[in-house]
Amino acid sequence: MTLRSLAATIEARKSADPESSWTAKLLSKGPEKCAEKFGEEAVEAIIEAVKGDQAALASEAADALYHLLVMCAARDVTLADIEAELAKRTAQSGIAEKAAR
Secondary structure, three states, rough: OOOHHHHHHHHHHOOOOOOHHHHHHHHOOHHHHHHHHHHHHHHHHHHHHOOOOOHHHHHHHHHHHHHHHHHHHOOOOOHHHHHHHHHHHOOOOOHHHHHHH
């Protein structure tokens, strides 16, 4: 699965029955709950990165990416919006970009 197909699935689940879809259930709880869940998953990924278990990190990173996209979807920020922001940043070095903020 690619990030684009995952984002499309999340978008499609926005209108699904929360009893039949984890994504719909999470979205039905609002953006704050989606943000909380993303935070939990990000921390779990950090823990696995520190431990050095590659398989566990890959699993937690996948969870974090999924929950990041759900959190963004809860606020109507699309993967295309994120990609457009990333595209702007490739025009300059990371150091220059940070200095411009």
